[in-house]
Amino acid sequence: MVMVEAKKTMAMAARRSFQSQLRFFKVHRSATMFDVLNPATGQTIAELPDDSAEEVAAKFGVLVAGQKRWKAVPLAERREVLERFNELLRLNMPTLAKTLTTEMGKPTAQAKNEVRATVDRVNFYLENYEKVLKEHTVLETTRVKEKVLYEPLGVVANISAWNYPYFVSANVFAAALLTGNAVLYKPSEYASLTGFEISRLLYEAGVPNDVFVMSTGRGGTGSAVASLKGLGGLYFTGSYKTGIEIASHTAPNLVKVQLELGGKDPAYVRKDVPNVAAAALSIADGAFYNCGQSCCSVERVYVDKQIYGEFLDHFTKIVKSFKVGDPLEPETYIGPVARRAHLSFLASQVKDAMDKGAHAILHTGLESSAFADGFYFPPTVLTDVNHTMQVMRDESFGPLIGIQAVDRDEEALTLMKDTPYGLTASVFCKHSIDAEEILRELDVGTGYWNCCDRVSPRLPWSGRRGSGLGTTIGSINGLRTFVQPKAIFLQHPTP
Numbered sequence: 001m002v003m004v005e006a007k008k009t010m011a012m013a014a015r016r017s018f019q020s021q022l023r024f025f026k027v028h029r030s031a032t033m034f035d036v037l038n039p040a041t042g043q044t045i046a047e048l049p050d051d052s053a054e055e056v057a058a059k060f061g062v063l064v065a066g067q068k069r070w071k072a073v074p075l076a077e078r079r080e081v082l083e084r085f086n087e088l089l090r091l092n093m094p095t096l097a098k099t100l101t102t103e104m105g106k107p108t109a110q111a112k113n114e115v116r117a118t119v120d121r122v123n124f125y126l127e128n129y130e131k132v133l134k135e136h137t138v139l140e141t142t143r144v145k146e147k148v149l150y151e152p153l154g155v156v157a158n159i160s161a162w163n164y165p166y167f168v169s170a171n172v173f174a175a176a177l178l179t180g181n182a183v184l185y186k187p188s189e190y191a192s193l194t195g196f197e198i199s200r201l202l203y204e205a206g207v208p209n210d211v212f213v214m215s216t217g218r219g220g221t222g223s224a225v226a227s228l229k230g231l232g233g234l235y236f237t238g239s240y241k242t243g244i245e246i247a248s249h250t251a252p253n254l255v256k257v258q259l260e261l262g263g264k265d266p267a268y269v270r271k272d273v274p275n276v277a278a279a280a281l282s283i284a285d286g287a288f289y290n291c292g293q294s295c296c297s298v299e300r301v302y303v304d305k306q307i308y309g310e311f312l313d314h315f316t317k318i319v320k321s322f323k324v325g326d327p328l329e330p331e332t333y334i335g336p337v338a339r340r341a342h343l344s345f346l347a348s349q350v351k352d353a354m355d356k357g358a359h360a361i362l363h364t365g366l367e368s369s370a371f372a373d374g375f376y377f378p379p380t381v382l383t384d385v386n387h388t389m390q391v392m393r394d395e396s397f398g399p400l401i402g403i404q405a406v407d408r409d410e411e412a413l414t415l416m417k418d419t420p421y422g423l424t425a426s427v428f429c430k431h432s433i434d435a436e437e438i439l440r441e442l443d444v445g446t447g448y449w450n451c452c453d454r455v456s457p458r459l460p461w462s463g464r465r466g467s468g469l470g471t472t473i474g475s476i477n478g479l480r481t482f483v484q485p486k487a488i489f490l491q492h493p494t495p
Contacts, residue, residue, distance in 0.1 A: 034189055034218055039105035039336040040327055042373035048192050050217040053224040059213045060184055060228050063155045066210030067182035071152050075130060078178055085174075085205035086122045089115055089166075096166065096197050098328070103193045104162055105336040105375065107327045110290055118166040122174045124457035125479065129178040132479045145490040150483040152180035153232030153256065157225050159246065160195075161237040162188035162338055163293045168260075169198060171473035172235045177207065179482040181232065185214045186225050188238075190338050192216045223249055231255045233482070237295070240395075240421075240466050247469075258470040258481055261463055262395045263423035264299045266416040267452055268438065269311055270409070270429035271304035279428040279450070280314035286426070286453035287401045288322060288379055291334055296424045296446070296453050300392050301403040302412045308405040312383060315403065316361050319379050324363060336375040337398050346377050346398045353389040353402065358382045387418055395421070413441055422464030426452035
């Protein structure tokens with residue numbers, strides 16, 4: 001009873017804190033509202049408006065005018081604004097992490113890691129954005145000069161994700177603002193309070209309020225954003241299903257679309273892997289970090305049958321050692337999933353697999369009253385799996401993994417290819433030449449040798465097939481998606 005009362009008191013305090021933050025933004029009441037829930041407790045912590053199509057259009061109109069002024073701001077001044085924002089991210093890390101943990105369930109240590117990663121990514125853009133804006137001459141003779149200019153797209157829409165809301169959204173708005181675009185930011189309804197934190201710091205850093213505008217809401221609001229005429233580009237991170245829907249809304253308006261969608265990322269452990277325990281640790285972290293809610297989480301594992309038993313022993317011991325609990329506690333490694341509805345989906349994948357002969361190794365202890373109201377799913381390892389099972393074919397996006405024994409590289413390759421997705425794949429073995437040979441055979445955007453679930457600001461991030469469209473983040477290639485070339489042909493008059 002004491003624990004229940006304490007949880008209620010904490011929920012009320014969190015709600016007061018967030019409502020105070022919302023008053024700072026003078027959040028309006030819309031015809032429809034939605035509740036923001038704390039997934040660790042199931043309690044409502046805020047109520048936010050579902051922006052209508054009319055409200056979305058009005059915000060877009062504000063940005064159209066603001067962008068014309070923003071693109072004329074000298075590059076050095078735009079840089080100074082984003083430098084201040086990055087410093088504010090660093091200084092406000094405890095507050096930012098707590099907001100994320102409270103509304104999305106990410107363990108606090110991992111939330112702080114996300115803010116740090118966001119600072120690093122913005123730094124990369126600060127160091128490199130001028131390279132994609134620099135005009136260059138491609139031909140010059142006594143009579144003719146041909147050159148290329150690079151201009152901002154205009155107003156871009158950023159329909160962002162809830163699983164890494166600071167990092168994923170900054171990949172868009174930081175690059176977009178530096179290159180002279182204005183941004184209509186629609187955070188996920190499961191990370192809207194984080195969206196307010198981002199907006200607050202951008203305004204404090206000096207971004208004009210007609211250059212970055214946030215629109216809150218659920219799916220209808222996102223559809224309204226995607227249907228806008230006159231967008232320079234739309235950048236979406238989320239599920240394959242929603243990505244297809246968004247693309248269908250943008251198509252009639254011929255809007256440039258960048259989609260970073262789902263995955264069913266495989267990891268393969270060859271029999272010559274030098275350290276089975278180290279491979280198991282890396283893959284377990286890749287599968288269960290952020291409660292398995294990462295687009296590049298390891299979602300299926302193939303292990304050579306000669307080391308399958310040894311790998312499984314190490315892997316299950318590691319997973320059982322992960323602390324499940326209150327995400328605000330520093331020691332917690334696995335918290336709740338972000339959405340209550342996802343619990344039944346994960347349970348259905350486990351049931352389907354076990355009905356078809358799989359065996360499950362489950363965590364226990366989630367039956368206690370401390371977890372009763374939260375959206376907790378026990379970290380689950382499924383063995384004796386195969387590709388007739390949903391868990392090896394459909395994206396899980398939770399603390400659930402299937403491990404299958406294979407006979408040599410040929411079988412592993414066949415199974416790794418058996419997917420409509422193509423985001424990442426990893427190979428654990430002794431020699432890089434062997435790993436590269438396998439990775440070159442796979443239609444994925446990123447390949448790893450003896451690691452997984454990693455991103456680098458220097459490398460492009462792209463999905464193939466069902467995993468997305470375009471280079472959505474990272475590298476000079478990612479920055480180039482926020483500008484458009486203009487060809488200039490100059491010819492001296494005939495004497």
